[in-house]
Amino acid sequence: MVYTIYYRGEGEKNWKLLKDKVEQKFYSWDTTTMPDGAYYLKIGASDAPSNPPEDALTAERETDRFEVDNSPPVVENLRAEAASPDVRARFDARDSSSNIVRAEYSLDAGDWTALFPVGRLADSPQLSYEVYLRGLAVGEHTLAVRVFDRFDNGATAKVTFGVPPKKR
Template identity: 40%
Template sequence: MARGEGPVLTSVTAAYLQRNLRPQVRSITVHPPGIVYQKPYGTGDPDLAGFDNQTTPDRKLAQAAQNAQQGGSGSPSLGRRTYHKGLQTIMWRADDENDDELTFEVQYRREGETTWKVLRKDLQEPILVWDTTTVPNGTYFVKIVASDARSNAAGNALTGGLESATFEIDNTPPEFRIGSVRLDGPRTVVTFDVTDDHSPIQMVEYSGDGQRWVPVFPTDGIADSRTEHYVVTLVDPVGPRGLTLRATDSMNNVATTQVSAPSGR
């Protein structure tokens, strides 16, 4: 160093801990009862045969890049839509401004209750299919809690949550209450009520052969309540197999009953 020249600062390196921000659950979608989705064909790296650890850092980065292209925790990749009675699909959209890896806990409670019950823990995808036949009929809420604990030390991890709007669970079919089966000249008149403890009646039909179904409307003209009254007038005589009645409520629960021909025919 020449005389009179001082030291020269050429670079500075500083290490810092980024401030952790709380993850956000932006929205929750509760699909109609019974609507489920098949898993799509895989588009990422396949698992390696004979290699136990499929979660090495390189493979995690590859999976993270694939998830980012598909929207991360915001939009799970879905396959073909189908129907399965008793199942309820719940999806949500969540993000983290630190780009932390998120896991999810799904909680639920019935209307009128104050305690949240845990349905699933440590979910990595923003979708859950719930077998609702495991709980009583009623009005329910779900809550999604997102955690960034996998990317932060225990003392720095944060959670964020969101509650859904109410939705109905009903897996019990309607009930028939047969009033009378009588002759009115050459015609047969059947009167009955259809009731449901939780959901409105949606449709009632009858069939004489179990193949051709004829819709029936309630006496008030529209099926929109949990109790409906019906009068069916048949021009043709009831056959030896009787008359089959079928009722469906708004949650796609189905009930059937059989009515025999009136005596005296």
């Protein structure tokens, strides 16, 4: 058997050749070269290599729609409001192609800690987050946050803030 693989984007009429004369029963496609969006594949199969031309058979089949998402989410409006010794940090995350599914934070290069969005459900391409950091030492601190979309594309941001001494 020999296979021919075509692709087209959603809303496009013409199939474009992706790979011709594939002899394996599998093919790995590096989609990082493709823009984000919805796509379809069409696979053509032929037994011509092992049959005389008059006996060769061919068939084609199209895949269901699938998504390519290579773009990472974006972290916006990361800010920390310090009131000794507690800090409230907030930020927004958005993704142009898929839902935000996971967020984490790290204080002063510590371990990453899971963080749920305001509303507790990570079910949207745009979410807001809030974290309370309690009992921090006086001085400068760095809060890093990272978010991931459903295709595991990630983005990281940081904010540096100071915890003032307690007022007497």
